[in-house]
Amino acid sequence: DGGITQSPKYLFRKEGQNVTLSCEQNLNHDAMYWYRQDPGQGLRLIYYSQIVNDFQKGDIAEGYSVSREKKESFPLTVTSAQKNPTAFYLCASSPTDKATYFGPGTRLTVT
Amino acid sequence: DAKTTQPPSMDCAEGRAANLPCNHSTISGNEYVYWYRQIHSQGPQYIIHGLKNNETNEMASLIITEDRKSSTLILPHATLRDTAVYYCIAFGGTSYGKLTFGQGTILTVHP
Numbered sequence: 001d002g003g004i005t006q007s008p009k010y011l012f013r014k015e016g017q018n019v020t021l022s023c024e025q026n027l028n029h030d031a032m033y034w035y036r037q038d039p040g041q042g043l044r045l046i047y048y049s050q051i052v053n054d055f056q057k058g059d060i061a062e063g064y065s066v067s068r069e070k071k072e073s074f075p076l077t078v079t080s081a082q083k084n085p086t087a088f089y090l091c092a093s094s095p096t097d098k099a100t101y102f103g104p105g106t107r108l109t110v111t
Numbered sequence: 112d113a114k115t116t117q118p119p120s121m122d123c124a125e126g127r128a129a130n131l132p133c134n135h136s137t138i139s140g141n142e143y144v145y146w147y148r149q150i151h152s153q154g155p156q157y158i159i160h161g162l163k164n165n166e167t168n169e170m171a172s173l174i175i176t177e178d179r180k181s182s183t184l185i186l187p188h189a190t191l192r193d194t195a196v197y198y199c200i201a202f203g204g205t206s207y208g209k210l211t212f213g214q215g216t217i218l219t220v221h222p
Contacts, residue, residue: 041214043210090155
């Protein structure tokens with residue numbers, strides 16, 4: 001079954017803790033992305049990676065970090081430096097010149 | 112990427128065609144028009160895309176005006192499950208999946 005897996009669906013953390021969100025794809029896509037969505041808002045790009053061992057900041061990278069050690073995996077760490085981490089996080093992947101496909105999302109709540 | 116403008120909300124009766132407009136008057140020659148939709152608390156779903164010719168797939172049809180300044184997404188027989196936020200995005204070149212999501216159109220399909 002091909003697709004993008006994000007786990008867990010819901011995640012709760014205390015303020016000041018780092019948390020890592022998982023994203024795995026078995027679509028053999030070169031590029032992967034992380035987006036953030038706040039209530040009633042569109043998606044905003046956090047980080048993206050077009051190839052293994054390379055990634056670039058998106059529009060709102062502050063307080064986040066990523067790694068791309070394997071083609072199929074692109075984990076996102078939300079650090080304690082992120083001022084408003086509570087949000088819906090979406091991972092996506094795409095071949096280099098085709099449509100982008102999204103995972104089911106992880107809803108992170110930090111209290 | 113070109114800015115797109117969509118109406119904030121639209122209604123449609125179940126079984127009727129839903130026609131969702133999008134303006135992209137500053138679109139450049141190498142930018143495609145993509146449509147996605149997002150059902151509440153899920154990841155966005157790719158629907159269709161096109162450059163200048165009209166396109167049709169199993170989900171929808173995309174009509175792009177000759178001057179490429181606007182387009183219309185057509186859901187030929189809307190169902191209650193088509194109730195979602197629909198996003199029109201213009202991008203291309205080396206942008207790959209770095210999508211810029213606006214507010215989209217909230218389509219509500221009524222019984």
